[in-house]
Amino acid sequence: QLQLVESGGGLVQPGGSLRLSCAASGFISDSRYIGWFRQAPGKEREGVSCISGGGISTMYVDSVKSRFTISRDNAKNTVYLQMDSLNPEDTAVYYCAAPRELFGVCGLQTYNYDYWGQGTQVTVSS
Secondary structure, X not given: OOOEEEEOOEEEOOOOOEEEEEEEOOOOOOOOOEEEEEEOOOOOOEEEEEXXXXXXXXXXXXXXXXXXXXXXXXXXXXXEEEEOOOOHHXXXXXXXXXXXXXXOOXXXXXXXXXXXXXXXXXXXXX
16 A cells, blocks of 8 residues: 655745655656646646656646746655746645555546555645
């Protein structure tokens, strides 16, 4: 069983930055992709970004391209989401997630993921 814990959320002004971390209790493996999702009040959970097991391939939803950067440190069992140029539309609870199976292809659909963290709140407001 893989347990994921997000941290790094908070309140930030528009244009500001935050870095989220996703720490895994077990070995996340360099063969397991990891995804970041977010859910705003009254909206469905949305895939934001994902990264392949080795960290070579990444994917972003169009609304965050060029503003967010996903990375991972497998030695630390941690995945990061650097968020720059934040705007109020980025306000949401952010979750990291991982699939049960290894060697899959990174994607932004929730049904591809089996393990979820508890989420961390990101609020962008002046």
